Amino acid sequence: MLVLKRLTAAAVTIGVLIAVLGTAWAGDGQPSNWQTSFQLSATPVMDEIVKFHTWLLYTITAIAGFVLVLLIIIMVRFNVRANPTPSRTTHNTLIEIVWTVVPVIILVAIAVPSFRLLFTQLNIPAADLTVKATGKQWFWTYTYPDGKFEFDSLMIRDNTQLGDKPRLLGVDNEMVVPVNKTVRVLTTGAEVIHAFAVPSFGIKIDAIPGRINETWFKATREGIYYGQCSELCGKDHAFMPIAVRVVSEQAYGAWAEDAKKKWALRDDGAPTNIAAAEQSTAR
Numbered sequence: 001m002l003v004l005k006r007l008t009a010a011a012v013t014i015g016v017l018i019a020v021l022g023t024a025w026a027g028d029g030q031p032s033n034w035q036t037s038f039q040l041s042a043t044p045v046m047d048e049i050v051k052f053h054t055w056l057l058y059t060i061t062a063i064a065g066f067v068l069v070l071l072i073i074i075m076v077r078f079n080v081r082a083n084p085t086p087s088r089t090t091h092n093t094l095i096e097i098v099w100t101v102v103p104v105i106i107l108v109a110i111a112v113p114s115f116r117l118l119f120t121q122l123n124i125p126a127a128d129l130t131v132k133a134t135g136k137q138w139f140w141t142y143t144y145p146d147g148k149f150e151f152d153s154l155m156i157r158d159n160t161q162l163g164d165k166p167r168l169l170g171v172d173n174e175m176v177v178p179v180n181k182t183v184r185v186l187t188t189g190a191e192v193i194h195a196f197a198v199p200s201f202g203i204k205i206d207a208i209p210g211r212i213n214e215t216w217f218k219a220t221r222e223g224i225y226y227g228q229c230s231e232l233c234g235k236d237h238a239f240m241p242i243a244v245r246v247v248s249e250q251a252y253g254a255w256a257e258d259a260k261k262k263w264a265l266r267d268d269g270a271p272t273n274i275a276a277a278e279q280s281t282a283r
């Protein structure tokens with residue numbers, strides 16, 4: 001039993017260490033070295049995902065620990081030396097009811113928060129801002145239908161141009177949104193299926209040619225949050241990052257004014273800035 005106690009103590013220590021260091025190493029808006037858990041949450045939906053994940057982790061750890069203890073008891077107390085004449089007992093109504101009912105209770109305890117989370121993700125609240133993200137081979141185009149402007153967002157390929165942006169994630173034109181506002185994201189694909197994903201926001205949704213998918217996020221902290229195309233979409237799939245800059249409402253207003261001048265859509269809806277797209281396909 002001393003061995004069991006020591007094993008439990010070691011397991012608990014490792015678990016606590018992983019939990020503490022996992023938070024310490026969690027990237028804010030981007031992955032970080034030695035990260036063992038999620039990137040830090042920046043939206044209520046991601047908060048819920050983290051909570052659900054933690055709940056599941058405790059549950060499965062308890063189940064696995066319980067089964068391990070049972071196995072050890074059986075190996076120690078009921079091996080051929082310790083228990084040479086085994087009992088021939090079969091069937092025990094109470095135990096059979098317990099091992100049916102308890103797993104049902106566990107499943108319900110998992111299902112209820114799971115459905116609640118799904119509902120939060122899929123039930124899109126009234127949006128303050130809509131942005132359409134079109135996945136293209138291999139970059140993103142962001143359309144702001146309210147502001148009537150559209151621009152392309154391409155990964156910075158030249159490392160000398162990166163500045164303080166992370167390699168393979170930094171882009172020339174970030175999607176900019178105001179903090180604490182509900183943003184509805186519409187996604188579609190131009191030619192093949194892409195997927196729009198930003199880990200800190202807890203969103204990942206396919207961008208499919210010929211149809212519009214929608215999701216939402218409400219970033220509660222200013223900052224820059226990175227994601228990547230998450231559907232294999234061709235040779236440069238790994239090089240079409242998503243960068244969302246969350247700014248104050250005033251800063252967003254100023255940026256949007258500027259963007260309207262720079263990237264206004266023509267009345268027929270065609271974008272005025274096709275240079276970036278041409279440059280990309282020429283590569």
Ligand SMILES: [Cu+2]
Pocket residue numbers: 135136193194195229230231232233237240
């Ligand atoms: Cu893609």
